[in-house]
Amino acid sequence: xxxxxxQEAGLSHSRLPARDRQVIGILLVAAFVVILNETIMxxxxxxxxxDLDLSxxxxxxxxxxxxxxxxxxxxxxxxxxxxxxxxxxxxxxxxLFSAGTKLRSHVLPRQLSRRLC
Numbered sequence: 001x002x003x004x005x006x007q008e009a010g011l012s013h014s015r016l017p018a019r020d021r022q023v024i025g026i027l028l029v030a031a032f033v034v035i036l037n038e039t040i041m042x043x044x045x046x047x048x049x050x051d052l053d054l055s056x057x058x059x060x061x062x063x064x065x066x067x068x069x070x071x072x073x074x075x076x077x078x079x080x081x082x083x084x085x086x087x088x089x090x091x092x093x094x095x096l097f098s099a100g101t102k103l104r105s106h107v108l109p110r111q112l113s114r115r116l117c
């Protein structure tokens with residue numbers, strides 16, 4: 001019986017380049033942050049329901065809407081990254097985020113004033 005080494009079997013034990021290891025590390029941290037975000041939101045929901053006077057049905061709809069949004073955004077991002085540069089996608093995402101934040105800042109004070117009065 002002959003024994004073959006991994007080199008003979010065509011398996012090389014080369015290490016990943018430093019840049020590839022760095023990218024994998026960043027992706028792992030990003031995945032952890034996403035999972036952490038979901039966990040924090042799940043833990044905070046009961047308190048938010050009380051503080052904002054929301055029903056369980058409303059929170060279920062909001063949670064479902066969030067999950068559906070993520071189900072659309074993640075593949076769309078992958079699609080865009082294959083067609084345009086990372087910088088373009090990043091700038092588009094930051095622009096949309098900023099525009100949404102600005103729009104929300106105009107709507108939020110009116111909603112808060114209605115709730116408080």
